[in-house]
Amino acid sequence: MALIVFFIYNKAMTNPLEMIEQEMRDLEARLTELQRAYYLDSRSLVSDQQYDKLFDRLSHLEELYPQFKAPDSPTQRVGSDLNSDFPEFRHTIPVLSLDKAYSAQTVLDWFSKAQAKFSNNLSFVLEEKIDGISMVLYYEKGLLMHAVTRGNGIIGNEVTQNIKTMPSIPLRLNEPIDLVARGEVYLGKADFERLNSEKGEDEAYANPRNLAAGAVRRQKSSETARIPLSMFVYEGFWDGMESTDHIAILSRLKALGLPTNPHIAYFSLNASLSRQRLDEAGLNEMKALGFSDIEQYIREKTEQRKALPYEIDGLVAKVNEIRVREELGYTEHHPRWAIAYKFEAPQAETVVQSIEIQVGRTGRVTPVARVQKANVGGADIQRITLHNQQYINELELAIGDTVSISRRGDVIPAVESVTEKNNLGNTTYQMPKSCPFCGSGLVKIGAHHFCPNTQCKERVKQKLIFFCDRSQMDIEGLSTKTIEDLIKLGLIKDVPDIYTCDFKALLSVGGYGERSVSLLEKAVEKSRQNPYVKVLSSLGLPEIGKKAASTLIKGGFKDIDSLLEAASSNAIEKVTAIDQMGEKTARSLFDSLNSPQMRQLIDELRNQGLHFSEEEKQSDLEQIFSGQAWCITGSLDSFSSRELAEAEIEKRGGKAVSSVSSRTSVLLAGKNAGSKLDKASELGVKIVSEKEFLDLIGMDAASPIEPDLF
Numbered sequence: 001m002a003l004i005v006f007f008i009y010n011k012a013m014t015n016p017l018e019m020i021e022q023e024m025r026d027l028e029a030r031l032t033e034l035q036r037a038y039y040l041d042s043r044s045l046v047s048d049q050q051y052d053k054l055f056d057r058l059s060h061l062e063e064l065y066p067q068f069k070a071p072d073s074p075t076q077r078v079g080s081d082l083n084s085d086f087p088e089f090r091h092t093i094p095v096l097s098l099d100k101a102y103s104a105q106t107v108l109d110w111f112s113k114a115q116a117k118f119s120n121n122l123s124f125v126l127e128e129k130i131d132g133i134s135m136v137l138y139y140e141k142g143l144l145m146h147a148v149t150r151g152n153g154i155i156g157n158e159v160t161q162n163i164k165t166m167p168s169i170p171l172r173l174n175e176p177i178d179l180v181a182r183g184e185v186y187l188g189k190a191d192f193e194r195l196n197s198e199k200g201e202d203e204a205y206a207n208p209r210n211l212a213a214g215a216v217r218r219q220k221s222s223e224t225a226r227i228p229l230s231m232f233v234y235e236g237f238w239d240g241m242e243s244t245d246h247i248a249i250l251s252r253l254k255a256l257g258l259p260t261n262p263h264i265a266y267f268s269l270n271a272s273l274s275r276q277r278l279d280e281a282g283l284n285e286m287k288a289l290g291f292s293d294i295e296q297y298i299r300e301k302t303e304q305r306k307a308l309p310y311e312i313d314g315l316v317a318k319v320n321e322i323r324v325r326e327e328l329g330y331t332e333h334h335p336r337w338a339i340a341y342k343f344e345a346p347q348a349e350t351v352v353q354s355i356e357i358q359v360g361r362t363g364r365v366t367p368v369a370r371v372q373k374a375n376v377g378g379a380d381i382q383r384i385t386l387h388n389q390q391y392i393n394e395l396e397l398a399i400g401d402t403v404s405i406s407r408r409g410d411v412i413p414a415v416e417s418v419t420e421k422n423n424l425g426n427t428t429y430q431m432p433k434s435c436p437f438c439g440s441g442l443v444k445i446g447a448h449h450f451c452p453n454t455q456c457k458e459r460v461k462q463k464l465i466f467f468c469d470r471s472q473m474d475i476e477g478l479s480t481k482t483i484e485d486l487i488k489l490g491l492i493k494d495v496p497d498i499y500t501c502d503f504k505a506l507l508s509v510g511g512y513g514e515r516s517v518s519l520l521e522k523a524v525e526k527s528r529q530n531p532y533v534k535v536l537s538s539l540g541l542p543e544i545g546k547k548a549a550s551t552l553i554k555g556g557f558k559d560i561d562s563l564l565e566a567a568s569s570n571a572i573e574k575v576t577a578i579d580q581m582g583e584k585t586a587r588s589l590f591d592s593l594n595s596p597q598m599r600q601l602i603d604e605l606r607n608q609g610l611h612f613s614e615e616e617k618q619s620d621l622e623q624i625f626s627g628q629a630w631c632i633t634g635s636l637d638s639f640s641s642r643e644l645a646e647a648e649i650e651k652r653g654g655k656a657v658s659s660v661s662s663r664t665s666v667l668l669a670g671k672n673a674g675s676k677l678d679k680a681s682e683l684g685v686k687i688v689s690e691k692e693f694l695d696l697i698g699m700d701a702a703s704p705i706e707p708d709l710f
C-alpha cells in the first residue's frame with residue numbers, strides 16, 4: 001500500500017518537470033528555426049516582440065532548470081555578460097601551417113612538378129586564402145563542444161562561448177557524428193568600415209583581421225555577438241572518413257550544415273571532367289576548369305580580389321586526391337600537398353628572439369620584441385613594440401616564432417602576423433606578474449599593465465629622460481647615458497635634483513671632461529629660462545603635450561596657480577570650456593595635478609626659479625614651430641637676410657640650426673638650394689618652400705620684409 005502511494009506521489013511530482021523539459025525542447029526548436037530564417041535567409045517569420053517573448057521564456061526556464069539546458073540552445077547566440085577566460089586546449093588534429101610562395105610562377109612550378117610526378121593522374125583545388133583567424137571546431141555526437149584558436153598548432157585557446165554566438169556556425173550538425181573542422185573566422189569589409197568608423201582614432205583597428213581577432217577574444221561573449229563575424233570551413237576530419245578526395249570532404253562538410261566557401265576552383269585534365277566531378281558531389285557553385293586554365297585563373301583572381309566583400313591575402317592550392325596527399329606527405333612544418341600563394345610579399349620575415357619589458361615614466365609597461373635583424377624598406381629592424389598583452393594574444397605570439405613584419409606608415413615597425421610557430425614548445429607570451437626593475441606587483445588598467453611604484457627607478461629614469469629631451473626642456477648634454485651615470489653616482493634621484501646637483505662629480509667617471517661638464521652646467525642654467533609653456537608640457541602631466549599646454553595657457557590658465565586651484569576645486573568645466581579640451585583629458589589632468597607627488601615636483605621646480613607663469617613680454621604669436629629645428633638653405637626672396645627668416649621661426653617657438661641632420665625638423669629651401677636639400681630629402685626631413693613658409697607664418701609674399709631701421 002505504502003509503495004503504491006509513494007509511486008503515485010512521485011509520479012505527480014515529476015509531471016510538471018517533464019512538461020517544463022518538453023516546453024524547453026519546443027522553444028529551442030522554434031527559436032532555432034526562427035534564427036536560421038533570420039540570420040541565414042534574412043527573413044523574419046514572426047514580429048520582434050513575439051521572438052523576444054519566446055527567447056525570454058526559454059532564457060528564464062534555463063535559469064530555473066539548468067539541468068535541462070541543451071548544449072545547442074539558441075540562447076547562446078546572444079552570448080553572455082559573464083567573463084570567461086580562454087583555457088588551453090590540446091588539438092586532436094595537427095594544425096599545420098602551409099608553405100608559402102610569393103610569386104604566381106612559384107605556384108605554377110609547384111603545380112607542374114606535382115603533375116609530372118603523378119603523370120597528370122591527380123587534380124587540384126584553388127581556394128581563397130581568407131585573411132582571418134584560424135579556428136578549429138570540435139563536434140561531439142553532432143554538438144559543437146569546443147571552438148579553439150590555432151595557438152602553437154598543438155595547444156590553442158578555447159573560445160567556444162564566443163564562437164557559439166556566430167549565426168553561421170551550427171551548434172548542432174545535421175548528423176550526430178564526431179567531427180573536427182578547420183576554417184577561418186573573418187569580418188566582412190563593409191562591417192569593418194562601419195564598426196571602425198564608430199571608434200576613435202586611437203581605438204581604430206588597422207584591418208578587418210585585427211578587429212576579428214579582438215572580437216574572438218572578447219571576455220564577454222555578448223560583446224562578440226555584436227560583431228558580425230563569419231567563417232568558412234575548409235578541412236574536416238571524422239571517424240571512419242571514407243572520402244577519397246577534397247571535393248568529397250567539402251561536400252560532406254556542406255551537407256552537415258557547415259559554412260563552406262563557394263568561390264573555389266577545381267582543376268583536372270579538362271573542364272568537362274571537372275564539371276562532372278563537382279556535379280556528382282553537389283558542389284555546382286564551384287568553378288570547373290582544366291589544367292591549362294590554372295595560370296589565367298590565378299591572374300584573374302589576383303585582379304578581382306579587391307571586389308570581394310571580404311579580404312583575402314592569397315590563394316591556397318591543394319592536391320585533391322587523398323591517396324596522393326598521403327604519398328606526398330609532410331615536411332617538419334608543412335604538408336607537401338598544399339602551398340599558399342601570398343599576393344604581396346611581406347616586407348620581411350624574422351624570428352622573435354626575446355621579449356623585453358619596458359617601463360615608462362607613467363609606469364606603463366610595454367612588451368618589446370627583440371628580433372633577428374631584418375631589413376624592411378631600407379631600415380634595419382631589431383626591436384618592435386608589442387603594445388600590450390591583448391595585442392600579443394591576438395597575434396598568439398610566442399618567443400621563437402617566425403613573424404611577418406612591416407613598417408606601419410613606412411615608419412613604425414610592427415608585427416603583422418605569426419607565419420611559423422616555434423618548435424621550442426613556447427606558448428603565447430605572458431606578461432610578468434611584477435615589475436622587472438623594482439619588483440612591485442603590476443596592475444592592469446584597461447588594456448595595459450602598470451608598475452604602480454612612483455619611486456620605481458626605471459620610472460624615475462624615464463621621467464628624467466622625458467624632462468631633458470630636446471622637444472621638452474631641451475637640456476643639451478643630459479643624455480640617457482649621462483642621466484644613467486648621474487643616477488648611478490646617487491647625484492640625481494628625481495627631476496628637481498637636476499637643478500641642485502654638482503655635475504663636477506661626473507669628472508670621476510670616464511668619458512667626461514672639464515669642458516663637457518661646463519657645457520652641461522650652462523645647458524641646465526639656460527633651461528631655467530624656458531617659458532611656462534615648455535615647463536608645463538615637461539611636467540609629464542597625462543595628455544598634456546606642447547599643443548595642449550599652449551591651448552590651456554591661451555584658454556586662460558596663464559599660470560600654474562590658476563590650474564592648481566581649478567584642480568583643487570575640481571572645476572572641470574573651466575577646462576572643458578576651452579576649445580579642444582575634452583572631459584577625459586580634464587579629469588586625468590586634475591587627477592595628476594592633485595597627486596602629492598606632482599604638487600611636490602611643482603613646488604621644488606618653482607623654488608629653483610623655473611617659469612610657472614606666462615610672461616607678458618613674451619611673443620603672443622602662436623607657437624606653431626614649438627620644438628622644431630629649422631634649417632634654411634638657398635636664397636630667399638621675401639627676406640633681405642637669412643637672420644630675418646630665422647627670427648620669424650624663433651618668434652613662433654622654433655629653433656634655427658645651421659646644418660641638416662636627422663634631428664632637423666624642417667628644411668626651408670629657397671632658390672638654388674644645394675647639398676642641404678639633397679641631404680634633407682635623403683634623410684626624409686620635411687622640406688618647405690619659401691611660399692609655403694610665408695603661408696605658414698601668415699605673411700604676404702608681395703611685401704618683401706626689410707630689416708627694421710633701429
Ligand SMILES: [Zn+2]
Nearest residue numbers: 435438451456
Ligand atoms: Zn617598477
